[in-house]
Amino acid sequence: MAAGKSAVVMACDAGYAPYALTLADQIARTHPDRSFDICIFSTDPLTLPPALKQAGFLFETIALRNPFEGGPHQSRHGSEAYLRLMIPDQMAGRYERILYLDCDILPAGKGLDRLLGIPLHGQALAAVRDNTQWRTPTRRLPEFRAFGRAAKPYLNSGVLLIDVAAWLEQDILGQCRALWSAHAADLTRHDQSMLNLVLDGKWTELSPVWNWQYTWSSRFFADLAEPRLVHFIGKRKPWKDTANSLPPRYRRAYADFCARHFPGAAPVDPDAPAWPADLGRSFQKHWWSMRSMQRYLARFPDPFATRPAGQ
Numbered sequence: 001m002a003a004g005k006s007a008v009v010m011a012c013d014a015g016y017a018p019y020a021l022t023l024a025d026q027i028a029r030t031h032p033d034r035s036f037d038i039c040i041f042s043t044d045p046l047t048l049p050p051a052l053k054q055a056g057f058l059f060e061t062i063a064l065r066n067p068f069e070g071g072p073h074q075s076r077h078g079s080e081a082y083l084r085l086m087i088p089d090q091m092a093g094r095y096e097r098i099l100y101l102d103c104d105i106l107p108a109g110k111g112l113d114r115l116l117g118i119p120l121h122g123q124a125l126a127a128v129r130d131n132t133q134w135r136t137p138t139r140r141l142p143e144f145r146a147f148g149r150a151a152k153p154y155l156n157s158g159v160l161l162i163d164v165a166a167w168l169e170q171d172i173l174g175q176c177r178a179l180w181s182a183h184a185a186d187l188t189r190h191d192q193s194m195l196n197l198v199l200d201g202k203w204t205e206l207s208p209v210w211n212w213q214y215t216w217s218s219r220f221f222a223d224l225a226e227p228r229l230v231h232f233i234g235k236r237k238p239w240k241d242t243a244n245s246l247p248p249r250y251r252r253a254y255a256d257f258c259a260r261h262f263p264g265a266a267p268v269d270p271d272a273p274a275w276p277a278d279l280g281r282s283f284q285k286h287w288w289s290m291r292s293m294q295r296y297l298a299r300f301p302d303p304f305a306t307r308p309a310g311q
Helices: 014-030 078-085 142-146 164-169 172-186 190-199 248-261 279-288 290-298
Strands: 005-012 037-042 058-061 095-101 105-107 125-129 155-163 204-206 229-231 306-308
Touching: 005 014, 014 037, 014 105, 014 248, 078 172, 078 190, 095 164, 142 190, 155 164, 155 190, 155 204, 155 229, 164 172, 172 190, 279 290
Parallel strands: 005 037, 005 095, 037 058, 125 204
Antiparallel strands: 095 155, 105 229, 125 155, 204 306
């Protein structure tokens, strides 16, 4: 595989494979003439359904030992949350750029080819702010308080556009390992905590359309912003949304794919109308935050606009 190529990558174990493959399939369908590879990394051997064997997806096992196992904040993510930190080192020499995506993301538009080539202003990676800073960009997040640092732009690690050479030159993985060894108990948000502390605000900021963190407080703004990648952060996932709190189109994407390839992996009703229990609170939050969200979205006049974080 020649240097200079790019790839969209995700990482999963066998349990999350149906949802990683849903994402891969959706990307392939929305980008039929793509110039990038789609690669799925796993810690487990994956059995691919026969109908997907011609899809052209690449599969790799994480070759590096996971140095972040057994930490104090395993929670529902476990050590799998740190796998993304090891992918750039394993892909060195094969790709110039990689776009890492969490498995709980669905594409809602095109443009990944162009995104993979945008300028990163000399930084190792580009990302979208965590939604905790969408309305309050100067908020000081707990990691910075714990380490006695001033407030800095704080990225969400669910979507990472990585310049592989710059990542290696800065030894991002090595810096994360050193931080983990000395301060594991303070890294409450896993890889996201480490990346924000290691980068210390030195990263390139992307429009939120590339990581629209879909929550009760952002769901209605999504129709105005027209996100390209929708990220279902938190515990509400479309493939297990039996309470019908998310729009049917998201449940349907997983239900239809899993019905064909992984029966039982998405036990939801894809046609039931969404009626979340917190609907009233959601309307109020959107009303109160209209102006701050308008200011935030106005920072990115088009989906491919970038800026050094903090400017």
